[in-house]
Amino acid sequence: MSPSDAATYPTKPDRVFDREVEWADLVSFVCDPRPGATLGLVSGQPRQGKTFLLEAVAQAADGFYFDGHAAAEAETLHRLAERFGEHTRATRPPRWQRWEDAVDALLALGDQRPAPVIIDNFPDLVGPSPALPSVIHGAYRRLHQMRRHNQARLILGGGTPSLMRRLFSGPSSLHRLASLELLVRPFDFREAARFWGIRSPRLAVQVHAIAGGTPAYRGDLVCDDAPAGPHDFDAWVCRTVLNPRVPLFWEARNLLQEENHADRALSHSTLVAIAAGRSTPGEIAERTGAQLADVSHVLAVLQNRGLLHAESDAFRPALTRYRIAEPLLAFEHAVAWPHRAAMEQEDIADVWQRARTTFDAAVAAPRFAQICRDWATTYAGPETFTGEPETAVRGTAPGPVGHARSDVDVAVRGNVEGRPGVLLSVGLTRWSETMDIHHLEQLRQTLSALGASGEDINGAVPACYSGIGFGPELRAAEARGEVLLIDVDRLYHGG
Known part of the structure; x- marks a missing residue:
């Protein structure tokens, strides 16, 4: 986006922290004045602020926004029609019986001007309506053949990158139509410190070792409770991530709920092994007592979901090492998981003091090392x-x-x-x-x-x-x- 373009595009509202690059990419896409309907895909791990960002873009660019939920197709079409009627100020909403009718009407919003049309949590809509990606593909094919002037700017958001790839693969791949594929990542360690309002670098590392760069962990999951300073860190841990009355306490377990029972059990054991310093498939299999093939399957699942990173050893490229991508999972499996029974029976502060050494060695130290690696390249x-x-x-x-x-x-x-x-x-x-x-x-x-x-x-x-x-x-x-x-x-x- 050129400086002259930036001056004419919607300004990022103050309530959207950072995300300068993402905002520039999105507004340049939705405000593109050139003829021709375009498609954008926005993905990312849960709780990274995708919805918050897309809602802000829709509002700033006077676009249509619809937040999808897992529901029967008829119910979704009814809710979508009501939202469409509100957006177009129609006297009564349309009565759509098929996704084909709804998609055609949404894309027709771009007949007169560049029109943002944002459908968030798109994967939840595809479950009850598996043909939906093909329906969208067919609608675009018709637009490109018959209404080349149309300027619909459709954005499909939600889901991890791997999930979005699975949804849009096959003969009617939407990837081939997409002119924007945006990944909303967690904040890096410096951005996260600013987001939490932390000035002490050492405190910033400690908080990052638990909450990482996920924006929702500060707002929704701890109700904006940030440590008041280095002296407050231990008390903050006890009143937030180790407090069952605070949503962050349950979040690590929620991240693994998609696995079936057998995979979930081995996933926990695998994460415990990695948190304890085992990083290769062989080391993890030895620690868990599981078969190497079963461990390899779980590692692939967790990596596919973005919960693990796999990296080649710097000096032995054939050797793959795994590390936990989501700091909260590392904290859960190194500190909270082994002390769960004690936390139910004793004072949390006493349990935390016993676990503090483990936190420094198994959670903060590896996170510090990763911050050092990130610093070197960034x-x-x-x-x-x-x-x-x-x-x-x-x-x-x-x-x-x-x-x-x-x-x-x-x-x-x-x-x-x-x-x-x-x-x-x-x-x-x-x-x-x-x-x-x-x-x-x-x-x-x-x-x-x-x-x-x-x-x-x-x-x-x-x-x-x-x-x-x-x-x-x-x-x-x-x-x-x-x-x-x-x-x-x-x-x-x-x-």
Whole structure:
């Protein structure tokens, strides 16, 4: 969208936090003055603000908005007709008996001007009406053949990306018609801190380790209860995520309700294993006592639903490692799940104090490590590394001769003078530990072993990421240009 276009398009209302890119994409789509009906698809994990955003776009652009619900087809058509009548100010709503009639009428709103037509929670409508995607496909085919001037801007929203792909696959694929496919993602760690109104970087990491970047977790699920400061974090945990009277307490279990009973049980066990540090299918199968084939099936289901991320090891590409994508699930299975019985019988504050060490080691520390990786690829300044970062993942590097392999928490690869995939940095993260010269020595040994194995380490810089700080010897090494040091302040405010 050019600056001149931006000036004529609807302004994002103040109530919509951030989402500048998403707003620009949506308003440029719905206000596109060119002839020809167009289609947009908007997807994302639950509670990311898709509905809030689409409602705001419809209101700002004077468009039609309909929030779909799972109901019988006749009931949905009746409710849709009533909403259509209100939008068009008709004396009486139409009486649609078929989706074909409804879709044709909705798209006809674009006969005179660019007309936003937004159908939210679209997957809920397809269940009772499985032919609906084909009906829309046929309507567009007729428009493109007979009414090329039509400017309907239909947006179908709702559902995870994998669900939307399944709905729109097949011979009448709507993907081939879509000129906009927008994924509404969680806020990243910096955006989430601003959204929660948190100024302390260390507190921001702690809250992010529980609530992640999901907007609804602050509003709907804790009623805007944010920690008043670092001193309030423990009390905040007890009165929100560990409080059965607060909706956030139940949310992690709701995320797994779609699985059948057998898959749900193994899903819980799998998540417990990953929260305990098992990251490969073999390690997870060993921890759960399940067959590798069953574990692989559950991992695929959870990954397909966006609850797990699968990544190749930085130095062993054939090795796939899994991490929990939704921080609330990690908190549930590392902290809340093992202490559920105690929380029902004892004071929550006492239980939390016993679980606090587990939280720091199994929840906050892995989330801190992921924030460090995200920082490296998103916020690190252009002079931070010797090239342009493209990926940052964990890896298991070969150890020195006669020693075991060594873990690398942040292995950054990127483009150097046109060469992709060059190793730019190897780093260690420590959430609750002051780092010092022995950590740098460990990284030097790792780099030496990588070089001996054939890895190009010429431009690779050792990096230490700490949630507490750095000792004097390590600071001296930084002053000599021997190591890159990143603390929580730099993660949230620096490059």
